[in-house]
Amino acid sequence: MAAPSNKIMTFANSNHNIEIPNAFIEEHLVYAPGDFVKVYLVTCYFAAFKKPLVSEIANRLNTRETEVIAALEYWQGRGVLTIKNQAETWVELKETSATGKKRGSQLYTDKDYNDALQKLFGTHILKTGEFELIYDWTDVLGLPKEVAMMVIEYSVSRKGRSVNISYMNAVAKSWAEKGIDSVEAAMAEIDRYERISGGANRVLSYIGVSGRLPSRPEM
Numbered sequence: 583m584a585a586p587s588n589k590i591m592t593f594a595n596s597n598h599n600i601e602i603p604n605a606f607i608e609e610h611l612v613y614a615p616g617d618f619v620k621v622y623l624v625t626c627y628f629a630a631f632k633k634p635l636v637s638e639i640a641n642r643l644n645t646r647e648t649e650v651i652a653a654l655e656y657w658q659g660r661g662v663l664t665i666k667n668q669a670e671t672w673v674e675l676k677e678t679s680a681t682g683k684k685r686g687s688q689l690y691t692d693k694d695y696n697d698a699l700q701k702l703f704g705t706h707i708l709k710t711g712e713f714e715l716i717y718d719w720t721d722v723l724g725l726p727k728e729v730a731m732m733v734i735e736y737s738v739s740r741k742g743r744s745v746n747i748s749y750m751n752a753v754a755k756s757w758a759e760k761g762i763d764s765v766e767a768a769m770a771e772i773d774r775y776e777r778i779s780g781g782a783n784r785v786l787s788y789i790g791v792s793g794r795l796p797s798r799p800e801m
Contacts, residue, residue: 600630613711621653629675636671656722702734704743712747723758732768
């Protein structure tokens with residue numbers, strides 16, 4: 583029997599009880615990027631006894647504040663917290679329920695895009711959480727829809743149709759960090775990667791040629 587979604591799971595450490603909503607486990611955990619999950623859990627940790635500050639979350643995770651804010655913007659889009667900007671940037675957790683996701687029916691407003699995404703996955707029927715993660719590539723990471731679709735096509739071409747969506751998410755994040763914002767830029771990145779990872783590059787290294795990528799005739 584499923585746990586009631588409006589309840590919470592409580593974890594105790596030596597000083598405080600840390601409360602994690604069941605809805606987080608049921609709806610968000612599987613599909614959220616791993617680093618974003620870490621940020622949410624540390625936010626819950628601080629919220630148990632003080633106002634969660636972005637600077638302290640970043641310090642606890644040994645990461646940059648910009649990375650923490652990116653994760654918090656993701657969770658804010660899910661409706662589970664609110665980012666507050668005052669003297670310092672901090673976070674206010676919100677009550678989470680099974681019906682409380684902010685995006686909800688917005689997933690179905692672009693039927694043509696959804697149909698195109700589903701077609702790329704073949705017989706694998708996309709779940710709501712998978713659609714939401716793909717939408718994050720455009721809404722959170724800033725990739726154009728055409729590039730988001732190329733992330734899927736590229737991942738499937740390398741790993742097959744059974745490729746894990748977490749792999750695709752890593753590719754999307756990498757492309758976003760590299761500023762890939764067009765089909766042409768994505769094709770150039772794919773070409774660069776193939777030239778780096780292909781056999782021709784290994785041959786050149788073996789014969790002592792370094793400092794350049796293999797040319798097309800050498801591949």
